[in-house]
Amino acid sequence: MRTLTLEEAVTKIPDGASLMIGGFMGVGTPERIVDELVRQGKRELTVIANDTAAPGVGIGKLVSAGALRKAIVSHIGTNLETQQRMIGGKMEVELVPQGTLIERIRAGGFGLGGILTPTGVGTVVETGKQKLTVNGKEFLLEIALRADFALVGAFLADYLGNLTYALTGRNFNPVIATAADTVIVAAEHIVPVGVIAPDHVMTPAPLVDYLITNT
C-alpha cells in the first residue's frame, strides 16, 4: 500500500476507466474522490454502484458533470437527471437487482465465475441469461463483475491499509474493495497501526493499493 494525495490518486484514473464506487444514496461514498474526478474533468467513465444518488450528492455529481458513459446500478429513481440522460441517449444505464449486483461484485472479487440466484426469474431481468435448475428450483446464472478501480469510502484506516466502516456507510464498500485491479481509499480518519482491533477490521490491508492522505 502507498499513501498519495487526493490529486495524485485521482490522476491514476484514466478517461474510459470502469469504477466501482461505494455508497448507498451517497452515504459512505468517498465524496472527496468524486469531487476530484469532476475537477480533473474525467470522461467516458463506467460506474458500478448501488445507485446514482441525487444531483449534487455523491455519484450524482459525476452524472451532472457528464463524466459517465455508463452506469451499472440497481436504482436511479432518486436522480431524475440520470433518467433524463438515459432516455435522451446520453448515458447508458444497466439496471441490476441490488442483491444480484452485490453478489456479482463479490464473485468478481472472490474468484468465483458467478452465482445462481432466484431473483429475476420470470422477469425481464432474465433476458439473455442462462437458467439452471438446482433441486427442482430455477435460478439465473449471474456472472462475476470486476472493475479497473474501486473507490472506497472508509471510516478508519491504519497506515497498513486495514479499514473499518461506520454504521450504514459500510454498504458496498468492503465488497468493491475485493473486486478491482486498483483499490483507492479515502478514510475519515487515518490511525496508527494497532489502533483497529484485529476482529474489527472489515477490509484487510493487503486489499488496499492507495490510501489518500488527509491534509
Added chain:
Amino acid sequence: MRTLTLEEAVTKIPDGASLMIGGFMGVGTPERIVDELVRQGKRELTVIANDTAAPGVGIGKLVSAGALRKAIVSHIGTNLETQQRMIGGKMEVELVPQGTLIERIRAGGFGLGGILTPTGVGTVVETGKQKLTVNGKEFLLEIALRADFALVGAFLADYLGNLTYALTGRNFNPVIATAADTVIVAAEHIVPVGVIAPDHVMTPAPLVDYLITNT
C-alpha cells in the same frame, strides 16, 4: 430467540439430523454442545464442518463416540480415527475443498442455488458436476448446502442473540449461522443488549433460534 439450558437445547436434535458445526481444528467449536451430544448418545448424525479435529477434540469426540453416519468436511488428516472408520466402512466421508465448502454453505444461507468456482476443475472433485464456461474460463457448479441445525460457538452473545467471535474462533461459525433451519449458540459470555457495538456484531440476532445459558 429463546434461551435454553444445554440439555434442553441438545434434546431438540434428533438422531439422524444433519448438523453444521463451527470450528477449525476444534478452535471455535462449541465444545459444550459436542460433549452433550455425546452424553445424550445421539446416533446417525451427518456433520458438515471444516474438519473432524483430532480424537478428544471438538468433532473428534463425535467420531470416537460413533455418533456420525457421515461427515462432509475438507480435511481429516489430523484425525486418524476418521480415516480408519472411513476405510472400514463405518462412516461415510465426503471431502470438499475448503473454499468450496464454505461457499456452498453460504449459498445455502443466502438463498443462492450455488456458485461457480475454478477450484477442482480437472481433478477428481469435478466428478459428477456440471462444468460451465464463463468468459472463456471453466468453472464447476457447486450447489448450495443447508443443514437441520447449526451449532455455533460464539465469543459474546447479547440477550437478543447478536453474536461476535474472537480471533481465529470465527472461521465457519458466522456462515453456518445463516444456513440451518435451527441455529443453536453456545457463547463464552452473555452480555446485556447494547454492550456489543452495532458495527461489531458479526451474526445479527434474528438468525439465532436458541442461546444456551451459561450456568
Added chain:
Amino acid sequence: MDAQTIIARRIALELREGMLVNLGIGIPTLVANHVPEGVRVFFQSENGLMGTGPAPEEGMQHRLLTDAGGRPVTALPGACTFDSAMSFGLIRGGHVDMTVLGALQVDAQGRLANWMIPGKMVPGMGGAMDLVTGARRVVVAMQHTAKGKPKIVTRCTLPLTSVRPVSLVVTEMAVISFADGAATLIETAPDVSVEQVLAATEAELRVPSRVTQMQL
C-alpha cells in the same frame, strides 16, 4: 382515518413478536408507527441496518446512520450493521420474515409489478426483486385504485417484479389474501361494502361467505 393510516395500521396487525421486517419507502414506512403494544420486531433496512429506531431528534442525526432512502434514523440498543452482501443474504435467504412494499399493479395470482412504467418512469428495481423473491411473507401496501383505475388487475401490463406471488394486499378499502393461490377478499375497511371493493377491482376476487371488517 385517512387512507394511508388505515393501510399502515392494518398491516401493523400482521407483526408478530421477534419478526425481522423490511419496510419499503412510502406508505410501508408508516407501519413502524403502529407496532402493537408489547410486540417487539426488528426492522431491517436494506442499506445495512437491523434495529432501526424512530427518526432522531433535531441535532442528533448522523450522516452515516440512515434508512434506505438516505433519511436519518436512529439505532435501537441491540441494533447491528452489515454490508450489502449480508443484507441481501438475509433477504434472499428467507431470514426476513416479512416485507412491506408499494405496488403499481398486482394481478389475480398475486404477482406484483412495482419497478417501472416503460417509456415513462424507470426508477429501477433496487432491492424490490430480491425482497419479493426472498422474504417469507410479502405484504403490499397501496391505494386500491390509481386515478380511478383498479390496481388489482387480471394480468399485469407492467413488467413484473417477481413471479412469486405476494401473500397479502392491504388497501384503504380491503384486505386481499393470496395464501391459497387465488385472490380472496378477506376483510373490508369500515364503511366499505364488498360490492364497492369488487367494483374497484379488475381481477376476479373470491368472496367467502363471511368477510370480516378490518379491526383497526
Added chain:
Amino acid sequence: MDAQTIIARRIALELREGMLVNLGIGIPTLVANHVPEGVRVFFQSENGLMGTGPAPEEGMQHRLLTDAGGRPVTALPGACTFDSAMSFGLIRGGHVDMTVLGALQVDAQGRLANWMIPGKMVPGMGGAMDLVTGARRVVVAMQHTAKGKPKIVTRCTLPLTSVRPVSLVVTEMAVISFADGAATLIETAPDVSVEQVLAATEAELRVPSRVTQMQL
C-alpha cells in the same frame, strides 16, 4: 545446512515487500523464520488470520489464536481476522501473492499432487486446491526425492490438486521454474551438480546454458 533449512531459506528469497503469503504446514512454515531483513510481508493463515506473528512465549498462548494446524501463534500489530468465506475469497480471488505448499508429486508441466494416496492416506485437500488454483504464485517446498524415488515426475500418478501449474519448485537440490510452461532447472544447491539433479528427477528438465548456485 540441513535440507529443510536450504529449502526454507531459498524460498524466503522469493518474498517481496508488502506481499500477502500463505504458508502450508510442514517445511513451508519454516519460511517465516527466514524473511529477509527489511522486507515486511503479511502471512495469511487460511483459518482466518492475516498478520500472523511468531510462536507465543510460554504462558502467552490463547486457544482462539492459532494457525491452520491449530498451533498457538501471535498476531502482529495491524493483524486482522476474518471468517472462512473471506479467507478463501482472498485465496481464490488472487489476493494472496504467494502460497508455499508441500507436494507428493509435481509433473513435467508443473502440476501438483499433494492431497491423497489412494488406498493409503486420505487426509483430504483442505485448502490446498483453492490455494493452488487461486494464489498468484504457487511455490512448492519439498525434498527432491522420497525413499530414493523422484518426486518430480513425467506424469503424476496421484490425484491432482489442480490443473494449474505451480510457479516454482524448491528442493534441497535445486530450484525448478515452470514460468514458461516447461520444467526448467534454474539453480542448484551448493555442492550439487546439474547431473546429480537430473539423475534424481524423472521429468525431463530444460537446462539453460548457465545454471546458477542458490544464494543462501
